[in-house]
Amino acid sequence: MSRNRLASVASAVAVLKAFTSTSPEWGVSDLSAAVGQSRSSVHRILSTLTDEGLLEQDSRSGRYRLGLALFDLAAAVPSQRSLHEAVLLPMTDLRNKSGETVQVGVLDGRQVVYVERLDSPNTLRLFTQLGRRNDAHCTGTGKVLLAFLPKTELERLLRGWTPPRQTEHTIVGRTALTAELTLVRTNGFAENRQESEVGVVSIAAPIRDDTGSTIAAMSVAGPADRMDQRRDQLADAVVTLALATSRRLGYRGRR
Incomplete structure (x- = not known):
């Protein structure tokens, strides 16, 4: 691993990359198992990314999906x-x-x-x-x-x-x-x-x-x-x- 690699950033990136066309929505537990990180760690990452607009949470199901801020980044x-x-x-x-x-x-x-x-x-x-x-x-x-x-x-x-x-x-x-x-x-x-x-x-x-x-x-x-x-x-x-x-x-x- 590169000495310049930040584990926290890598963990957040792994979470983002789990959202694909075939898996557009995730619950915390399933996502935790998919990325091999603890449930508490994944929950903190999801909360932070949601606060920043990179993810959004469905108010009824509690599941997460990609947010509109990612479209702004892609357009750049x-x-x-x-x-x-x-x-x-x-x-x-x-x-x-x-x-x-x-x-x-x-x-x-x-x-x-x-x-x-x-x-x-x-x-x-x-x-x-x-x-x-x-x-x-x-x-x-x-x-x-x-x-x-x-x-x-x-x-x-x-x-x-x-x-x-x-x-x-x-x-x-x-x-x-x-x-x-x-x-x-x-x-x-x-x-x-x-x-x-x-x-x-x-x-x-x-x-x-x-x-x-x-x-x-x-x-x-x-x-x-x-x-x-x-x-x-x-x-x-x-x-x-x-x-x-x-x-x-x-x-x-x-x-």
């Missing part, structure tokens, strides 16, 4: 605000052109976090939630984000990592994954062919900022039969509209 993050503004129109265009679910993800370590989503208008949809995480090696967005990392950073992430198998199609070997990422850099887009969920295919392309760094990836995803019928068309569309997003962020490269 320039890169995320710019990304949100830049992707909205291209994502809508891609969803309308493809008829499939469109998502934007960012890299967090060896995982991809989905920060934007537009659902497919078709009957059979994907219900990926915002904030959901998945291992980067088995998703289209994740492969893009890994492939376009600086070489030294990619090597650091891959060192000592045994990628978990999610389906029979998941690429788990280091040699095979490295070859796959090389192909992604060559093609300019990545494919997830039922590697994270059987029956689901996705195609993703990089979103770059004004420095040329890949900061996110845009993907189109749907059932394998629908996606396979239009693979080339969808790949062209996602590459074009991811590039359009990059242009809105100031990127001036050719691809």
Whole structure:
């Protein structure tokens, strides 16, 4: 542990991170068990965070949820605000052109976090939630984000990592994954062919900022039969509209 790390702050952060899209509300006892802290400690943290507006407490159930002050903090993050503004129109265009679910993800370590989503208008949809995480090696967005990392950073992430198998199609070997990422850099887009969920295919392309760094990836995803019928068309569309997003962020490269 870093000498500069404050245990009290780390405890409060652990409590905040427990509030997710799948667990939006917590009672004191359940949260105490989830974060591995005493009930009295968690209660003090919850009270403090509520006083500061970062959490709010339901007056009837007594359970806690995220407060409005967190939205103010999120709005103060320039890169995320710019990304949100830049992707909205291209994502809508891609969803309308493809008829499939469109998502934007960012890299967090060896995982991809989905920060934007537009659902497919078709009957059979994907219900990926915002904030959901998945291992980067088995998703289209994740492969893009890994492939376009600086070489030294990619090597650091891959060192000592045994990628978990999610389906029979998941690429788990280091040699095979490295070859796959090389192909992604060559093609300019990545494919997830039922590697994270059987029956689901996705195609993703990089979103770059004004420095040329890949900061996110845009993907189109749907059932394998629908996606396979239009693979080339969808790949062209996602590459074009991811590039359009990059242009809105100031990127001036050719691809």
